[in-house]
Amino acid sequence: MQYLIKFDESGKRQETYVADEKKEQERESLLQDGFILVDEDEYQKIIGNIDGKTYIRNPETGEYEAYEPPLEDLKSAKMAAVNAWTAAKITGGFTSDATGEAVTYDSDKDTQLTMQGIAATAGTDLFAQKYPDGVAVRGYAQTSNKKQVYTLTAGQVQAWCADLSKHINDCKQAGWAKQAAVEAAESKEDLDAITLT
Known part of the structure:
Protein backbone atom coordinates (compact mmCIF):
# COMPACT_ATOMS: atom_id res chain seq x y z
CA MET A 1 0.00 0.00 0.00
CA TYR A 67 10.94 13.45 16.45
CA GLU A 68 11.03 14.38 20.10
CA PRO A 69 8.50 17.09 20.95
CA PRO A 70 9.82 19.99 23.03
CA LEU A 71 9.59 19.41 26.78
CA GLU A 72 6.99 22.16 27.12
CA ASP A 73 4.72 20.38 24.61
CA LEU A 74 5.16 17.10 26.48
CA LYS A 75 4.38 18.85 29.77
CA SER A 76 1.23 20.43 28.32
CA ALA A 77 0.02 17.04 27.09
CA LYS A 78 0.80 15.40 30.43
CA MET A 79 -0.93 18.21 32.34
CA ALA A 80 -4.06 17.70 30.21
CA ALA A 81 -3.91 13.97 30.97
CA VAL A 82 -3.54 14.69 34.71
CA ASN A 83 -6.53 17.04 34.64
CA ALA A 84 -8.66 14.46 32.81
CA TRP A 85 -7.52 11.77 35.26
CA THR A 86 -8.45 13.96 38.24
CA ALA A 87 -11.89 14.76 36.82
CA ALA A 88 -12.54 11.07 36.12
CA LYS A 89 -11.47 10.13 39.66
CA ILE A 90 -13.85 12.71 41.14
CA THR A 91 -16.84 11.54 39.12
CA GLY A 92 -15.94 7.83 39.15
CA GLY A 93 -17.67 6.95 42.41
CA PHE A 94 -16.85 7.04 46.12
CA THR A 95 -17.43 5.01 49.24
CA SER A 96 -19.51 6.14 52.21
CA ASP A 97 -20.52 4.31 55.37
CA ALA A 98 -23.31 6.80 56.14
CA THR A 99 -25.80 3.90 56.42
CA GLY A 100 -23.54 1.95 58.74
CA GLU A 101 -21.99 -0.17 56.00
CA ALA A 102 -19.48 0.70 53.28
CA VAL A 103 -21.33 1.39 50.02
CA THR A 104 -19.97 2.72 46.73
CA TYR A 105 -22.09 5.50 45.25
CA ASP A 106 -22.04 7.52 42.04
CA SER A 107 -20.26 10.86 42.23
CA ASP A 108 -21.07 12.40 38.85
CA LYS A 109 -21.89 16.12 38.70
CA ASP A 110 -25.67 15.59 38.74
CA THR A 111 -25.42 13.42 41.84
CA GLN A 112 -23.14 15.94 43.54
CA LEU A 113 -25.50 18.85 42.88
CA THR A 114 -28.63 16.91 43.82
CA MET A 115 -27.31 15.56 47.09
CA GLN A 116 -25.63 18.79 48.16
CA GLY A 117 -28.89 20.62 47.51
CA ILE A 118 -30.80 18.08 49.59
CA ALA A 119 -28.18 18.27 52.36
CA ALA A 120 -28.79 22.02 52.61
CA THR A 121 -32.32 21.25 53.81
CA ALA A 122 -31.34 18.43 56.22
CA GLY A 123 -32.86 18.95 59.66
CA THR A 124 -35.45 21.44 58.40
CA ASP A 125 -39.20 21.17 58.06
CA LEU A 126 -38.74 21.24 54.29
CA PHE A 127 -36.60 18.09 54.45
CA ALA A 128 -39.19 16.35 56.63
CA GLN A 129 -41.93 17.40 54.22
CA LYS A 130 -40.11 16.46 51.00
CA TYR A 131 -38.47 13.28 52.28
CA PRO A 132 -40.69 11.84 55.02
CA ASP A 133 -39.28 8.35 54.43
CA GLY A 134 -35.73 9.54 53.82
CA VAL A 135 -33.74 10.19 50.65
CA ALA A 136 -33.38 7.27 48.26
CA VAL A 137 -29.92 6.76 46.78
CA ARG A 138 -28.47 3.82 44.90
CA GLY A 139 -25.12 2.20 45.44
CA TYR A 140 -23.11 -1.01 45.48
CA ALA A 141 -22.53 -2.84 48.73
CA GLN A 142 -18.92 -3.97 49.11
CA THR A 143 -19.98 -7.57 48.60
CA SER A 144 -22.22 -6.98 45.57
CA ASN A 145 -21.92 -5.88 41.96
CA LYS A 146 -25.59 -4.94 41.75
CA LYS A 147 -26.96 -1.54 42.69
CA GLN A 148 -29.54 -1.38 45.39
CA VAL A 149 -31.53 1.43 46.98
CA TYR A 150 -30.54 2.88 50.34
CA THR A 151 -32.77 5.31 52.23
CA LEU A 152 -30.90 8.04 54.09
CA THR A 153 -32.11 10.09 57.04
CA ALA A 154 -31.23 13.77 57.31
CA GLY A 155 -28.16 12.95 59.40
CA GLN A 156 -27.10 10.23 57.00
CA VAL A 157 -27.46 12.62 54.05
CA GLN A 158 -25.09 15.02 55.79
CA ALA A 159 -22.62 12.21 56.51
CA TRP A 160 -22.95 11.02 52.89
CA CYS A 161 -22.19 14.52 51.60
CA ALA A 162 -19.26 14.85 54.00
CA ASP A 163 -17.84 11.61 52.57
CA LEU A 164 -18.42 12.89 49.04
CA SER A 165 -16.66 16.16 49.87
CA LYS A 166 -13.73 14.27 51.37
CA HIS A 167 -13.57 12.09 48.25
CA ILE A 168 -13.49 15.17 45.99
CA ASN A 169 -10.85 16.81 48.17
CA ASP A 170 -8.69 13.66 48.16
CA CYS A 171 -8.94 13.43 44.37
CA LYS A 172 -8.06 17.09 43.95
CA GLN A 173 -5.06 16.81 46.25
CA ALA A 174 -3.83 13.75 44.35
CA GLY A 175 -4.29 15.71 41.11
CA TRP A 176 -2.45 18.74 42.53
CA ALA A 177 0.48 16.53 43.52
CA LYS A 178 0.64 15.15 39.97
CA GLN A 179 0.34 18.67 38.51
CA ALA A 180 3.26 19.80 40.68
CA ALA A 181 5.28 16.81 39.49
CA VAL A 182 4.53 17.76 35.86
CA GLU A 183 5.60 21.35 36.48
CA ALA A 184 8.82 20.19 38.15
CA ALA A 185 9.66 17.62 35.45
CA GLU A 186 12.94 18.27 33.72
CA SER A 187 12.80 15.48 31.12
CA LYS A 188 10.51 13.14 29.21
CA GLU A 189 11.56 10.39 31.61
CA ASP A 190 10.37 12.49 34.56
CA LEU A 191 7.00 12.88 32.85
CA ASP A 192 6.78 9.18 32.01
CA ALA A 193 7.35 8.38 35.70
CA ILE A 194 4.13 10.22 36.63
CA THR A 195 1.57 7.44 36.61
CA LEU A 196 -2.15 7.98 36.25
CA THR A 197 -3.59 4.98 38.06
Missing part, protein backbone atom coordinates in the same frame (compact mmCIF):
# COMPACT_ATOMS: atom_id res chain seq x y z
CA GLN A 2 1.15 3.55 -0.71
CA TYR A 3 0.22 6.82 0.94
CA LEU A 4 0.14 10.42 -0.17
CA ILE A 5 1.42 12.63 2.63
CA LYS A 6 1.88 16.36 2.91
CA PHE A 7 4.55 17.49 5.35
CA ASP A 8 4.69 20.95 6.89
CA GLU A 9 7.74 23.20 6.78
CA SER A 10 9.22 21.50 9.86
CA GLY A 11 8.73 18.02 8.40
CA LYS A 12 5.73 16.94 10.45
CA ARG A 13 3.13 14.77 8.75
CA GLN A 14 -0.05 16.64 7.89
CA GLU A 15 -2.77 15.48 5.50
CA THR A 16 -2.53 11.80 4.61
CA TYR A 17 -4.42 9.73 2.05
CA VAL A 18 -4.28 6.12 0.91
CA ALA A 19 -3.01 6.50 -2.65
CA ASP A 20 -4.98 3.50 -3.92
CA GLU A 21 -8.22 5.17 -2.86
CA LYS A 22 -7.58 8.13 -5.14
CA LYS A 23 -8.14 8.25 -8.88
CA GLU A 24 -5.08 8.84 -11.06
CA GLN A 25 -6.03 12.45 -11.70
CA GLU A 26 -6.51 13.09 -7.95
CA ARG A 27 -3.12 11.51 -7.19
CA GLU A 28 -1.41 13.70 -9.77
CA SER A 29 -3.14 16.78 -8.41
CA LEU A 30 -2.05 15.98 -4.85
CA LEU A 31 1.54 15.35 -5.96
CA GLN A 32 1.56 18.72 -7.73
CA ASP A 33 0.21 20.27 -4.52
CA GLY A 34 3.28 19.13 -2.56
CA PHE A 35 2.19 15.67 -1.40
CA ILE A 36 4.80 12.91 -1.42
CA LEU A 37 4.23 9.27 -2.28
CA VAL A 38 5.27 7.08 0.67
CA ASP A 39 5.40 3.28 0.81
CA GLU A 40 3.99 1.15 3.63
CA ASP A 41 7.31 0.70 5.49
CA GLU A 42 8.03 4.43 5.48
CA TYR A 43 4.49 5.19 6.61
CA GLN A 44 4.67 2.73 9.52
CA LYS A 45 7.97 4.30 10.57
CA ILE A 46 6.58 7.84 10.38
CA ILE A 47 3.60 7.05 12.61
CA GLY A 48 5.67 5.19 15.19
CA ASN A 49 4.67 1.58 14.49
CA ILE A 50 8.25 0.38 13.94
CA ASP A 51 10.11 1.40 17.09
CA GLY A 52 7.55 3.46 19.04
CA LYS A 53 9.07 6.76 17.91
CA THR A 54 7.38 9.14 15.50
CA TYR A 55 9.43 10.58 12.67
CA ILE A 56 9.55 13.83 10.75
CA ARG A 57 10.89 14.32 7.24
CA ASN A 58 13.94 16.54 7.05
CA PRO A 59 12.90 19.20 4.50
CA GLU A 60 16.45 19.56 3.21
CA THR A 61 17.55 15.92 2.90
CA GLY A 62 14.24 14.07 2.68
CA GLU A 63 15.50 11.68 5.36
CA TYR A 64 13.30 10.67 8.27
CA GLU A 65 14.49 11.68 11.73
CA ALA A 66 13.08 10.65 15.11
